[in-house]
Amino acid sequence: MPQIELAGKIYEVDEDGFLQELDKWNEEFAQAYAKTEDIEGPLTEEHWKIINYLRDYFKQFGIAPMVRKVCKDNGVDMKKLYELFPTGPAKGGCKLAGLSKPTGCV
Amino acid sequence: MAKTDIGPPDYKTMLPPVISRNYGKWLYHEILKPGVLMHIAESGEALYTVRAGSPRLISTDHIREICDLAEKYCDGYLRFTSRHNIEFLLDDKNKVDPLIAELTSLNYPVGGTGHAISNIVHTQGWVHCHTPATDASGPVKALMDEIYDYFVTMKLPNHVRIALACCLNMCGAVHCSDIAILGIHRTVPKTDNTRVPNVCEIPSTVASCPTGAIRGDMKAKTVTVNDEKCMYCGNCYTVCPAMPIADPDNDGISIWVGGKVSNARSAPKFSKLAIPFLPNNPPRWPEVVEAVKNIIEVYASHARKHERVGEWIERVGWERFFTLTGIPFTDKHIDDYDMATETFRTSTQFKWG
Numbered sequence: 001m002p003q004i005e006l007a008g009k010i011y012e013v014d015e016d017g018f019l020q021e022l023d024k025w026n027e028e029f030a031q032a033y034a035k036t037e038d039i040e041g042p043l044t045e046e047h048w049k050i051i052n053y054l055r056d057y058f059k060q061f062g063i064a065p066m067v068r069k070v071c072k073d074n075g076v077d078m079k080k081l082y083e084l085f086p087t088g089p090a091k092g093g094c095k096l097a098g099l100s101k102p103t104g105c106v
Numbered sequence: 107m108a109k110t111d112i113g114p115p116d117y118k119t120m121l122p123p124v125i126s127r128n129y130g131k132w133l134y135h136e137i138l139k140p141g142v143l144m145h146i147a148e149s150g151e152a153l154y155t156v157r158a159g160s161p162r163l164i165s166t167d168h169i170r171e172i173c174d175l176a177e178k179y180c181d182g183y184l185r186f187t188s189r190h191n192i193e194f195l196l197d198d199k200n201k202v203d204p205l206i207a208e209l210t211s212l213n214y215p216v217g218g219t220g221h222a223i224s225n226i227v228h229t230q231g232w233v234h235c236h237t238p239a240t241d242a243s244g245p246v247k248a249l250m251d252e253i254y255d256y257f258v259t260m261k262l263p264n265h266v267r268i269a270l271a272c273c274l275n276m277c278g279a280v281h282c283s284d285i286a287i288l289g290i291h292r293t294v295p296k297t298d299n300t301r302v303p304n305v306c307e308i309p310s311t312v313a314s315c316p317t318g319a320i321r322g323d324m325k326a327k328t329v330t331v332n333d334e335k336c337m338y339c340g341n342c343y344t345v346c347p348a349m350p351i352a353d354p355d356n357d358g359i360s361i362w363v364g365g366k367v368s369n370a371r372s373a374p375k376f377s378k379l380a381i382p383f384l385p386n387n388p389p390r391w392p393e394v395v396e397a398v399k400n401i402i403e404v405y406a407s408h409a410r411k412h413e414r415v416g417e418w419i420e421r422v423g424w425e426r427f428f429t430l431t432g433i434p435f436t437d438k439h440i441d442d443y444d445m446a447t448e449t450f451r452t453s454t455q456f457k458w459g
Contacts, residue, residue: 014305019304020304020305022303022304062307063308063309063310064307100304100306100307103310103347105275105344
């Protein structure tokens with residue numbers, strides 16, 4: 001399994017860079033990873049709002065929220081989500097939030 | 107940032123001039139010979155189409171070769187059909203035979219028109235996918251080699267559409283083809299509960315099961331499969347990478363028959379199970395090739411003109427289909443999914459074989 005070093009720590013990730021030990025997630029991981037998902041500079045308050053929402057939802061329900069749910073609960077639209085996470089809410093948002101990789105016919 | 111959301115290029119910029127001039131004004135067409143069509147427009151202009159087979163999975167070198175041919179014979183214009191055949195579009199009848207001669211010398215089969223067996227619509231198989239129960243390109247090549255004669259002639263009662271999907275996701279057309287080749291599993295997925303918590307969403311995995319065979323335990327972060335309820339569809343593996351189901355010894359192929367999409371004569375039909383299991387036997391899949399050839403030959407010798415495989419079977423009856431083809435009828439053929447009763451015989455009308 002590939003490993004990645006971010007902010008001085010080693011993380012197990014899969015070939016697409018998704019965290020493989022979800023309990024190892026921390027805020028430094030998200031911040032240090034942002035650059036590979038086309039996010040410039042430090043994560044803003046808006047980024048954190050989505051990341052924390054994704055993590056809370058995953059913790060409570062065991063699944064990533066559907067994209068309509070993300071938009072509705074956070075008062076954002078798809079366009080805004082893509083402005084925050086240029087690679088998209090699944091590949092970008094879920095990866096930074098330390099959720100399992102989206103599956104199915106993606 | 108790169109330009110986005112620009113869509114595909116406008117197809118009208120790529121039409122041969124003879125098609126642009128006569129767009130929407132075609133009078134009639136004729137099949138001049140296998141693989142060659144002629145369309146006549148109101149203006150009197152003619153378009154000649156030469157159809158050649160393609161393995162679908164092709165290299166850029168091969169595409170360049172096709173482009174060179176198009177450059178030489180049809181001013182650089184060509185198209186691909188919805189069954190992945192190549193069509194060269196010519197406005198000069200005198201170029202048709204030289205093109206066919208060159209195609210033949212390069213080993214392109216010319217045909218696939220009319221009452222023929224055209225290309226096999228197929229999927230990724232072991233070349234690229236992670237859920238297949240069989241290969242796609244391999245069986246397609248093995249089968250088309252054996253039934254090549256049906257591609258380059260037009261001697262069947264009607265065209266026979268063959269499709270292949272390497273798992274029952276059925277990407278493509280297996281559920282609606284005259285003869286369908288479908289990869290199936292026969293063993294229960296092997297759950298790796300140490301990986302489940304990190305790579306799977308347990309509720310989605312539970313919900314992915316059509317028979318409710320999977321139970322989740324959110325607290326222990328595990329799933330368990332009830333082997334008795336599992337019918338090996340592999341849908342849970344699509345959703346959860348920690349539930350691999352592929353099994354080289356027990357995976358194989360099932361054959362389905364009688365589907366169609368057109369509304370000609372009868373309504374569109376789903377294909378139905380003919381052979382529940384044949385082994386994966388690479389590289390030539392002899393059992394599968396033999397079985398499909400048998401169905402084609404029995405159909406060809408019994409069906410009436412213009413009758414599709416499904417129409418022929420419904421006319422003679424399924425019991426007669428099994429007798430004529432010599433395919434054994436087993437308990438696996440009897441539907442036991444949620445709409446099963448509609449597929450049972452609720453009549454005394456039947457034939458003694």
